[in-house]
Amino acid sequence: MAIIIDKIQKKKDIALSCKLLILENGIHALSIAELAKSAGIGKGTFYEYFKNKDELIFEIVILLMEKHNLKKEFDIANASTVKDKIKVFYNFFYSEEDRELRIFYKDFIATSLINPQEERKIFQSKCFDYYYQWLEQIIEESIRRNEIIPESKKLLKGLFAIGEGMFISSLTTYSIDNLEKELNRYIDTLFTLITIKETK
């Protein structure tokens, strides 16, 4: 036998060591040779760990998303009102804190659209379901507490889609100039509609 490398860990290390270069230049301006060089490995070695450039993006998204989810979980638990909890969720689409992940996420969506792959779709579904269940729990509890009307549950998937939709539009058009404002405006308005008024 010879050296046994923790392939999974090394894959992560290579991915993260490419992060900065990609953020600076954009993934599409970089060749595999350049990426490998910046990671301090040969081109062939890159292919020992990744099938192609897309998989590198995928790996970075997975790593950043893990960290991101932990953080969000914490933030949501600490938010006091239902509305605040929901805003924590949308936060991803405009917060400075999530800027980096957002850039990779954008490229990830784009490559997923171009080249739909089982593995990616499963990952994206997991992310979707993870946050959907969060949203669902939050809403259900609020319904149980009689704060919002039961019909709110039917708005869940749509509520979920608005973030992604506005995010894409903000990138591909000039028609959404302030994503944060637009998202908040929508949530605030919707909440006035689903909130049960206290009868004093």
Added chain:
Amino acid sequence: MAIIIDKIQKKKDIALSCKLLILENGIHALSIAELAKSAGIGKGTFYEYFKNKDELIFEIVILLMEKHNLKKEFDIANASTVKDKIKVFYNFFYSEEDRELRIFYKDFIATSLINPQEERKIFQSKCFDYYYQWLEQIIEESIRRNEIIPESKKLLKGLFAIGEGMFISSLTTYSIDNLEKELNRYIDTLFTLITIKETK
């Protein structure tokens, strides 16, 4: 002097003659040489009319979108209720009729995300604003008629984004298995909230 070709028309002709081949194989499986050959022109000629493959997609989207808009305009005018008019708009994301355009639109969004270009962004903004104004007019008229509450106006951009958001999610996840159903459910629920109940 020599033969003068209507370059604009020929560009359209080439684009449309590639449509079928692209729908069959996907744009990314095709080389410029193959596309040119299928259009009955030389590779060099292709570059007389298009900067690259992306521009071909752009041209096809523009052409199909033109036709599509005319059709939508007609459909919206013929829909009776506000809700129906809005559903005509969302129709794009799931109708069999718009399947082809949707495929190109998807590629168009993907390439726009990867490589944001002024020209494309302007085009996308025009599309956005065009349909946004439609939606706005419909909603405003309905408010004037006292059918729905005035706050509905604040939901417009979000309403607009839901379509795009769910569309993307339906392509990149398994979590939206029936786009039409999900969209309709959302609209129906929202409408029960914004509709002004008649006091009998």
Added chain:
DNA sequence: TTTAAATGACCGACGGTCAGTCATTTAAAA
């Protein structure tokens, strides 16, 4: 009517880039 000149459309060979492969080397462990 003839034909030389002008011009724009068309083309495919070519240079360059880059993704992905593979034969070889390296070095740790047995």
Added chain:
DNA sequence: TTTTAAATGACTGACCGTCGGTCATTTAAA
């Protein structure tokens, strides 16, 4: 010393975009 996982960079083939040259048609002078 042998074995073998890991690393590597030279190599190849595919494809992009360019460019010099050809062809077909029109113009206009003879």
